[in-house]
Amino acid sequence: MSVWITRSEPGASRLAACLEAAGYLPLTAPVMAIEPIAVSLPADPFDAAVFVSEQAVAPGLAALARAGVDPAQVQVFAVGPRTATVLREHGISARYPEPASSEGLLGLSELLEVSGRGVLLLCGEGGRDLLERELAARGAAVRRLELYRRRPVPLEDVQARVEPESVSAIVVGSGDGLHWAARVWFAAQGSKRVPLFVPSSRVAKIGEQLGFARVVVCEGAGSDALLAALSQLVE
Numbered sequence: 001m002s003v004w005i006t007r008s009e010p011g012a013s014r015l016a017a018c019l020e021a022a023g024y025l026p027l028t029a030p031v032m033a034i035e036p037i038a039v040s041l042p043a044d045p046f047d048a049a050v051f052v053s054e055q056a057v058a059p060g061l062a063a064l065a066r067a068g069v070d071p072a073q074v075q076v077f078a079v080g081p082r083t084a085t086v087l088r089e090h091g092i093s094a095r096y097p098e099p100a101s102s103e104g105l106l107g108l109s110e111l112l113e114v115s116g117r118g119v120l121l122l123c124g125e126g127g128r129d130l131l132e133r134e135l136a137a138r139g140a141a142v143r144r145l146e147l148y149r150r151r152p153v154p155l156e157d158v159q160a161r162v163e164p165e166s167v168s169a170i171v172v173g174s175g176d177g178l179h180w181a182a183r184v185w186f187a188a189q190g191s192k193r194v195p196l197f198v199p200s201s202r203v204a205k206i207g208e209q210l211g212f213a214r215v216v217v218c219e220g221a222g223s224d225a226l227l228a229a230l231s232q233l234v235e
Helices: 011-021 052-065 081-089 100-108 130-137 154-161 173-185 201-209 223-234
Strands: 002-007 025-028 032-036 048-051 075-078 118-124 141-152 169-171 195-198 215-216
Touching: 011 025, 011 223, 032 173, 048 052, 048 141, 052 081, 081 169, 100 130, 118 130, 118 154, 118 173, 130 141, 141 173, 154 173, 169 223, 173 201, 195 201, 195 223, 201 215, 215 223
Parallel strands: 002 025, 002 169, 048 075, 048 118, 118 141, 169 195, 195 215
Antiparallel strands: 032 141
């Protein structure tokens, strides 16, 4: 069973290795590339740092170091277990929800009472503003530090690697990535009946709106959740 992984790196290659070990045939062809942004840390004080993605970890820690901020002196949160693992590889412990989600983060006990606290969101450009809005509504002084932007990989570059007739399933990781993957897929006359694996019901709705007829919501964005969903399809 051939599975097209549309997610950006480094997650795409890591997921491909897990799928291959489980007997699947992964096709790694990301539709979005990560581009760093030159940043400086906001001057406002903060006592909580929230890493919204694994891509935010390395540039985020570098920005903290340049500003002389010791992560051990603030409370650190991660959007999910994978981002927490990357932080742990840098020697930093983080609280995180499982499965990964902004909604899960907001449900952590430490983030329920944040009135008067300074919260730094380390994230990519654009994306959902749910965390910022909800934490601000709870009384926190929220600042965003946008560390990277996602840009679409040129359509022709992805199409050169993806042949719809050899793809049995598609895996996406975000709404933005899904929009671009749909352009590639339907431009190549791909079937709307191909199973589309998504990380949340929010992204599932986007898939249905774009014309996919078989959308499968995984219980999270991790490899275990995807493998469980794929196994049900195979059965």
